[in-house]
Amino acid sequence: MAGGWTRDGAVQDQIDDTVADAVAAARARTPQGHSAEFCDDCGEAIPERRRQALPGVRTCIVCQAERDSEVRHSLINRRGSKDSQLR
Numbered sequence: 676m677a678g679g680w681t682r683d684g685a686v687q688d689q690i691d692d693t694v695a696d697a698v699a700a701a702r703a704r705t706p707q708g709h710s711a712e713f714c715d716d717c718g719e720a721i722p723e724r725r726r727q728a729l730p731g732v733r734t735c736i737v738c739q740a741e742r743d744s745e746v747r748h749s750l751i752n753r754r755g756s757k758d759s760q761l762r
Contacts, residue, residue, distance in 0.1 A: 704746070706731035714738050 710726035713719065716738040726732055734742065 705729075706733060716741075 706729055708731040710730060710732045711721060711734075712726075714721055714735040715733045717735060719735045719737075721732060721735050725736065732739075
C-alpha cells in the first residue's frame with residue numbers, strides 16, 4: 676500500500692527501478708572482447724583461468740579489487756519520505 680500522493684504499487688516500482696539500475700551498471704562494467712595477458716594497471720600476468728572465466732578481462736584480481744572498492748553507487752534516492760530527501 677502506497678501513501679500520500681502515490682498510487683498502490685509505487686513503492687515496488689521504485690524498488691524494481693533501483694535493482695534494474697544496479698544490474699545495468701554492473702553489466703556496463705563487465706569486460707567484453709579479448710582478454711589481456713598482462714594487467715593494464717600493474718603489468719603482472721593475468722592467470723589463464725581468470726581470462727577464461729571473464730572474457731575481455733584487462734586487470735589482475737588485486738587491481739580489480741582496488742577498482743571495485745572505488746566504484747561509487749548511484750546517489751539517486753528513490754525513497755519518497757521527506758526525511759530521506761533532507762539527507
